[in-house]
Amino acid sequence: MFSALLCFIPREVTAADSERREDSASTPLLQLALEAELSGDNVKRQEYLAARLRATPDDPATRWHAGCVRVGDEWLQVQIAEDQVAQKGLVFEYRKLRDQYAGTVNGQVALARWCRKNKLEEHELLHWAAVLSFDPTNRDARSRLGIREYRGMLLTKTQLDEHKKSQKEYEAALSRWKPQLRRWRKAMEGADAKEREKAVAELRLIEDVTALPALDEVFSDADEELLLEVVGVAGAINEQLGADLLLKYAVAAESAAVRDAAASELGKRSLYGFVPALLANM
Known part of the structure; x- marks a missing residue:
């Protein structure tokens, strides 16, 4: 239930929310959420994802990890998005494959590739995000999500640019x-x-x-x-x-x-x- 609610965190953020974005010297909230998931602590995972979404509501990687997909200009719960996909006649096959492959890294890889083949891009990226939750080193998942490793952190290009900018500002302030x-x-x-x-x-x-x-x-x-x-x-x-x-x-x-x-x-x-x-x- 809480995971579904994450999809409805509004895109508008207050100045106070913006000021709570991660400090360059701290571990990014998305990274903490991934670590919590790997350790089986779903409560902390949801807390970190919610905090990250309040700070950066349009960050795709965070939305994927929260179980949301983009449809037009909206982020929707997977179930709702699937109902829309049904109009294309793919949902039955997708659900069948999802149930068949659920719970394994190889299954998530297969689902991601099937979604890519059928031009379900947001679903594909959602499954690549699931692959990373099993195996943070997976090259295909990193490539499709545009994620790279930087000083032990998994970041998108946008996140990496923000991190480097913050680091420069931090060092300038120290000086x-x-x-x-x-x-x-x-x-x-x-x-x-x-x-x-x-x-x-x-x-x-x-x-x-x-x-x-x-x-x-x-x-x-x-x-x-x-x-x-x-x-x-x-x-x-x-x-x-x-x-x-x-x-x-x-x-x-x-x-x-x-x-x-x-x-x-x-x-x-x-x-x-x-x-x-x-x-x-x-």
Whole structure:
């Protein structure tokens, strides 16, 4: 039932949904869904697919994995799409073959090839996606879906381009912010009280979400007092990267005070901003 509902996630997304698209440093949600399916955890698979569809509702690979096919401008549940295919006189044979070959990688390959031969492109791609769920290394499935492996991730060309663009932006932000953050940390750890107060005040003015990865890197081994300042900055930035950084400190910080402060900041946010990531790491 839940899988069928995934097909009806709307194409329109809010600005907040767009901002929750995967961070370049994290594992893509589609990859997590595939891993969950391989491990037999269908609940997590559905959660990851739903989150991915909210962020990128027109991504074909995600729709195929959710059991949807495109008919015209719409994504439909397979059953509904099959009813439309029936008008072409193919549905009976397709259903017979589907029942015959269900549950095996070779069967999914055979179904995909049959669909291609009969010009049922969306059904073909759906079965190639099923092939990948059995065997992520299958060359034919990767080729037909336009998927390639990049640093251990399976991505379409569009996803790969987005990932590389995000990585460049991430590296540019590190280069831009790290020198300034290092100066502030040096002043905050120095003996000059005025310089220390000035650095703390300037740090607290950070509102740019792209500063957070550099902030985490520069202050990762700082003492409790400085890490509490980092938590304060992350808490003031109402973006997904802010929630991710707070979650990291709430779970992994050595200082109980830092963990408590990060957890307190997370408590002010929507559960959807950090619970999926928390579950993925359990």
